[in-house]
Ligand code: FES
């Protein structure tokens with residue numbers, strides 16, 4: 001036994017020493033009440049849990065992706081009260097009372113919405129890793145601006161990186177979805 005370890009053992013064994021041994025800290029947890037894809041939920045979450053991990057590991061919605069070390073690729077984008085938000089840079093506990101939508105929640109009755117359909121038909125997705133973030137970001141754009149210009153689409157998607165398609169097909173997909181929405185009854 002090293003003299004250092006012997007010293008620790010003898011201190012811990014000394015009468016009345018228990019009070020001086022540091023206790024393991026309990027991780028703080030909160031009850032989180034949110035609406036995810038139209039459904040109210042209450043979950044106990046660690047205060048430090050990221051929204052990305054909450055959605056994937058607690059709620060079981062794995063459509064939202066982690067693509068970088070944090071804040072640089074947009075793959076983790078979800079909608080919070082209709083606005084795009086990086087779930088990798090957001091604490092789940094901050095979402096109390098908020099309305100969250102993931103790429104899964106944009107489909108209706110098992111049918112893809114116009115954006116999802118357009119990305120499929122216009123080949124806006126190749127490997128698909130960036131696609132959930134592209135679609136949620138574009139969804140937020142079309143909700144606030146149903147008829148965006150090409151430059152407005154490019155600006156809205158400026159924080160979403162794709163390593164496959166070169167962006168032309170992605171922009172065409174958003175334009176096609178905007179046109180399809182206008183024609184929808
Ligand atoms: S995983 Fe969130 S920005 Fe890349």
Ligand code: FES
Pocket residue numbers: 124125126127128129130131161162163164165
């Ligand atoms: S389709 Fe592969 S990263 Fe965008």
